[in-house]
Amino acid sequence: MNTEKPLLIKRLWVVSFSLLLVLFAAMFLGLSLGSSHSGIKAVFQNLLGIGPQDPMLDTIIWKIRFPRILLATLVGGTLSLGGLVFQAILKNPLAEPYILGISGGSAIGAIIGILMGLLRFPGVSLMAFSGSIGTLLLILVMSSGHTILKKDALLLSGVMVNAFCGAVIMFLVSLTQDARLHNIIFWLMGDLSMVDMPQVGILAAMLLPCFFLVFWFSNSMNLLLMGKEMAQTMGINVKAVTVTLLVATSFMVSTTVSYCGLVGFVGLVVPHLLRLLFGPDHRVLVPACVLGGGAYLVFCDVLARTLPDQGEMPAGVITAMIGAPLFIYLLKKTRR
């Protein structure tokens, strides 16, 4: 026990530091690439404050790209963490906010909020939160009590919740006639382009405490994975921990959904990759998911805005194109 603790802290530092470097690399890429093709050299000069300074480039880097990469970092971190928590609590390697329908439920709430003409904060965010809690309850009812569902059944019910949410969203979109419709469709695919600095600030203020909360419970997640009885004998209040973590995760996920729509599969790809690299200890995985997930989404967003010739595509397109095949691969692997 005495030798384990310093070792853990050392591992935590090494992992966090190396992932922080990855995140910075992704952020630098995010700052230097964009639809206006400014060139990496000019960005370097701007960042270091040397050479001729172009005020227009300054605006583009700090007022357009910078809020965007911060948003991508926050959202990527949140969704990865969401995946990690769901995988631990539901003991299912394929659980993820998007696959379970939590994101879809938030989207329904958010769309109703948008159609009611509410403000992004707090109106739409609150609506999204209630939507996510609704789907969460649905999932818990299906996966607890007398009808304990098996792994596949939980996923299937998630797929069904998702299909239902999709239908409700299309229903709501069909009811509206106005020009907001186009925006909703773009937003649905996970669009990171429309957020400015004050909004990123609000989002960070809501998400960062949740990150710490989840980190606080990271050892409990380790014990939970060993089984309920085991956790209980180790002095964990299973019910309280489970409820706290699930509600906090739903809150985080619904908040990101209300800001940038449905970005799928991030919570699947990142935790699996990190577990493969750093092992199953959640005390290391929680900070790793925040940093690594952030870097992953920043990178996907860079692809989303540089791949198309004209304009850009929503980042959700890229994450789904990477994530869905991985999901199928993992499904085959766990079946064996």
Added chain:
Amino acid sequence: MAFRISHMLNYRFMVIFLLAAISLGVFVVTPSFARTVTDQLERTVTVPDEPRRIVSLAPNITEIIFALGQEHRLMGATRYSDFPPEANKLPKVGSYVHLDLEKIVALKPDLCIAIKDGNPIAVAKRLESLKIPVYAVNPKNLETIMQTVLEIGGLINAEKEADLLVQNMDLRIQKIKSLVSNVAHRPRVFFQIGVSPIVSVGTHTFIHGLIVLAGGTNLAEGSISYPRFSREQVLALSPEVIIITSMAREAVFEQVKAEWNKWPDLPAVRNQRIFLEDSNFFDRPTPRLVDGLELLVRLIHPELFKEAE
């Protein structure tokens, strides 16, 4: 006497000094590089006196600026800004519903002209927070299009061209009004802007206004702007003229036409009055809408032109 002269000289100096001060003051108070205007959404916008780097945020605005002969001021336009063909060469800043903020800023515009329906308000707000003035227009019918042309002309120092353009539009509209004024029958028109699902146009659209001006009856009139129809509903309305505008290609049109031709009892089918027209004449609030109007009169009231010939 000497005292008097010097006094007068002093006086003169005073006057000159005052005049100079006043003119300087006027210069300082109303700087020549900016003025404040109110746009069509009642927003106050400070625009440059002589905008030289305009980014148009919708295809119809690009068209209007070209029609005013001021295309040298245009630095960028949205995707699908394809009329006149030279507009294709402009740098593109995303589509009008999904603008690429970074590209707009990179073009260093001194004025952006936006439309109310379509351009996301969030982009306009962010452009303004980056000190780029955004002038919004909201053309809803022929009158407001003419108003918009005049306003944009005023913004970019092309008042004369705008006056001329609007006079020409007005003249052609009056001509059509007098031509249609004594038609005995107003044919039932079904204006199909969507193929699958079938979508038509309600009362609050400019196409409705055009159909009425052209001496037809819009079968889809009602409070819903773009109502959807089932095939059954359309058959029950028994349209005499079906006009399909679609960005779809000829092949699709033949298909849609074949669909309607399955119903020979339909007056429009019986008299072979199903037409495909270029949607750009009808769905863009630009001076070209008058071309669309003239086209509509020919489709709805061909007899007026036979008599003339």
